[in-house]
Amino acid sequence: MKWDTSASFDPVILVFKDSDKRMIVRTAGDAANALMKDWPSDDGEEFLVAVKACLDVMTGNIEADQLREAIIRAAMEAGVKAISVLH
Structure with a gap:
């Protein structure tokens, strides 16, 4: 299976409160990295929806803009x- 981690969307700047870390997310790969490495909690419903949206974009099942909305x-x-x- 070919994974498309470069699928892009209009940027979202994430500002994490605990570490004052900032990250610009503009591709499915960026989103996956943010969710898996930097996210403060991995048990929220919207978190799980965003993770699934990453996979769906990478496999071509949804558009990148839908992932952007899920990240927000x-x-x-x-x-x-x-x-x-x-x-």
């Missing part, structure tokens, strides 16, 4: 600030 919802759930940048 997961950030709200986890208390991560999500700054939405639209081009």
